[in-house]
Amino acid sequence: MNLEQKIIDYAKQQAPHEMCGFVVFDGGKMRFIACDNIASEPEHYFEIATDDWLKVQAYDGVIALVHSHPDGEPALSAADQQMQLQSGLDWWLVCDSKLHKFRHIQPLLGRTFVNQAADCLSLCRDAYMLSGQDFPQFDYTFDWYEKGEQSYIDGLAKYGFERLADSQDLQLGDIVMMQVGSSVANHAGLYLGDQLLLHHSPNQLSRRVIYGGYYLQVTHSIWRYKQCSQLNFTAILNNLSLTINR
Structure with missing residues (x-):
């Protein structure tokens, strides 16, 4: 089973709660690390424990943060985007049995112009x-x-x-x-x-x-x-x- 299917299957197992985790580099390969959703209302949002954030730093690199929208839209909410800015990571989102990938970007407003990079x-x-x-x-x-x-x-x-x-x-x-x-x-x-x-x-x-x-x-x-x-x-x-x- 490939990595993306593993993530999708795990999201289905956690529904109706939002699942969460990380994709990391481990020995030159990508690996999904599932985390417990410790949010008080896990069916509406997710929260990752500080210890889990610290544990993934031991891998060769963190590629993306992953979570799911069991009954939501296949796009990052305003709260998701705010947290993505703070995390500095790409975010992957499972919704409707599909995996959607969102690059980490600068906010759309207030960017400094750089030709062919931020134009x-x-x-x-x-x-x-x-x-x-x-x-x-x-x-x-x-x-x-x-x-x-x-x-x-x-x-x-x-x-x-x-x-x-x-x-x-x-x-x-x-x-x-x-x-x-x-x-x-x-x-x-x-x-x-x-x-x-x-x-x-x-x-x-x-x-x-x-x-x-x-x-x-x-x-x-x-x-x-x-x-x-x-x-x-x-x-x-x-x-x-x-x-x-x-």
Whole structure:
């Protein structure tokens, strides 16, 4: 039995309680270490004993913290995301007999801009990862748009997005492609609903803005993920909420 199936089976055994544990490196192999859920209401949340946190430090490395949502959503709640930030670990989540993996990321709001590492496209990619779809890194060079290349547009089309007609209404999760001082679309933002846009420009922190005025003027096109109905975009709003309140 492979590692992921072991984790899923253990979660089923612990239901209706949330299960918890760690995935570690042990002698060059990945291993699942189950932990007792010591929460006072284990059917609603989980808590790992301090001793268990200390014990896993003896292994060759901790890969991920694992827990389950027996009757919940296949996405990290605001509380989950807050704890993930504090843990500094990837989190794996069992829900509906599937294992969902969430990379440890910076909060979506307030990021310092780093080209190709923490830029506008990275922001959108991380938001989609939280929602349940982790896309590979897009292939683009530092000065792609100065060469007239369509790297962002090509990447969206490659990974399952389609361009909306001008008459279609925007919805949460749509990617707004903008043309900023360039001959091609070179800036991406994520539509949050209620006329709000999440984006990250050079020399600025990532932020929300009203999608109107200047941003409408520079809009090149709107793109929607073809399988968006299968994603949980509430996870993005959870992340924005925890960033505001922390």
